Amino acid sequence: MRGFASDNYAGIHPEVMEAIAAANAGHEPAYGDDAVTARLQERLRAELGSHAEGFVVFNGTGANVVAMRALLRPWEGVICAETAHVNVDEAGAPERIGGTKLLTVATPHGKLTPELCAPRIDRMDDVHAVRPGMISVTNSTELGTVYAPDELRALADFAHGHGLVLHVDGARLANAAAALDVGLRAITTDAGVDVLTLGGTKAGLMGAEAVVTLRPELADGVDRIRKQSMQLASKMRFLSAQLEALLSADLWRRTAGHANAMARRLADAVAGTPGLRLAHPVEANALFPVLPAGVAAELQSRWPFYTWDEATGVQRWMCSWDTTEQDVDAFAADVTATCQAAVAATA
Numbered sequence: 001m002r003g004f005a006s007d008n009y010a011g012i013h014p015e016v017m018e019a020i021a022a023a024n025a026g027h028e029p030a031y032g033d034d035a036v037t038a039r040l041q042e043r044l045r046a047e048l049g050s051h052a053e054g055f056v057v058f059n060g061t062g063a064n065v066v067a068m069r070a071l072l073r074p075w076e077g078v079i080c081a082e083t084a085h086v087n088v089d090e091a092g093a094p095e096r097i098g099g100t101k102l103l104t105v106a107t108p109h110g111k112l113t114p115e116l117c118a119p120r121i122d123r124m125d126d127v128h129a130v131r132p133g134m135i136s137v138t139n140s141t142e143l144g145t146v147y148a149p150d151e152l153r154a155l156a157d158f159a160h161g162h163g164l165v166l167h168v169d170g171a172r173l174a175n176a177a178a179a180l181d182v183g184l185r186a187i188t189t190d191a192g193v194d195v196l197t198l199g200g201t202k203a204g205l206m207g208a209e210a211v212v213t214l215r216p217e218l219a220d221g222v223d224r225i226r227k228q229s230m231q232l233a234s235k236m237r238f239l240s241a242q243l244e245a246l247l248s249a250d251l252w253r254r255t256a257g258h259a260n261a262m263a264r265r266l267a268d269a270v271a272g273t274p275g276l277r278l279a280h281p282v283e284a285n286a287l288f289p290v291l292p293a294g295v296a297a298e299l300q301s302r303w304p305f306y307t308w309d310e311a312t313g314v315q316r317w318m319c320s321w322d323t324t325e326q327d328v329d330a331f332a333a334d335v336t337a338t339c340q341a342a343v344a345a346t347a
């Protein structure tokens, strides 16, 4: 089955498999006291700066919840986009497990700005109100758009000016950095980000992410919160090996850059197709098309992809590290022919 449903549908990159196999030698201390995890910490510091401290976890929802639990006090909330994964795709885990309230904001194309956050900075000293303690942005966003370093810097300055921290949900951080042709540090540490959910699964790992604190004073207690949150892996070396591979030999840039390039190829191939329009700019590895009536269902009988919003008819086509040019070209030809037929039938 080849399709455009999710970058999670893709398999594991061979270099990651090799790294897991290489870690599978003899006994190693458990719970992160192993040599592979120590090497990963060094890689993280080389990539993100000397104050970076990584806490490896099993998945992205867990990373987001651990970051929130670790950095927020019980009465503090999180400003995020309405479309944020933490708000719409984590089954309420930030609220239920994290114990925090999400303070959502309507955004164009999934991106927050200081101006959009400003109305949420109210009643800071009112004992009856939830006080914002964090701004959480996703990069690349759930709608396939990308925050540039200066946009993140503006959000960090705004957050810090009001005593908040800036969290980046980087489930697709690699896609953002590859799209901008910058290093991971430029859109995290150097942009004033305080805490990061470093994604890896969508970039070709079997399943490993990390909470990364970027200022030393923020790391205190994160290890205990991770344990309480059931995200502490006993055989951590096999998760760390994946993340080490991701950060070695530019694997993140190669996998995410390829996925982005395939999305661009698909966007170019379907440009001008009758009845097709894109709801959001294509800046990373996803397209959000609106199609003529009936076309999505017909295509979905041949190609897996998600209807993103039933109400608006927006679909999502997601490219992965292993999407091929042949996949894209065959799908684009089918999209074009199916749209043309649908438009002709209604003419």
Ligand SMILES: Cc1ncc(COP(=O)(O)O)c(C=O)c1O
Residues within 6 Å of the ligand: 058, 059, 060, 061, 062, 085, 086, 138, 141, 142, 169, 171, 172, 201
């Ligand atoms: C933006 C974003 N954040 C976080 C996640 C992590 O989710 P999971 O808990 O499935 O690893 C995802 C996965 O789809 C995502 O798209």
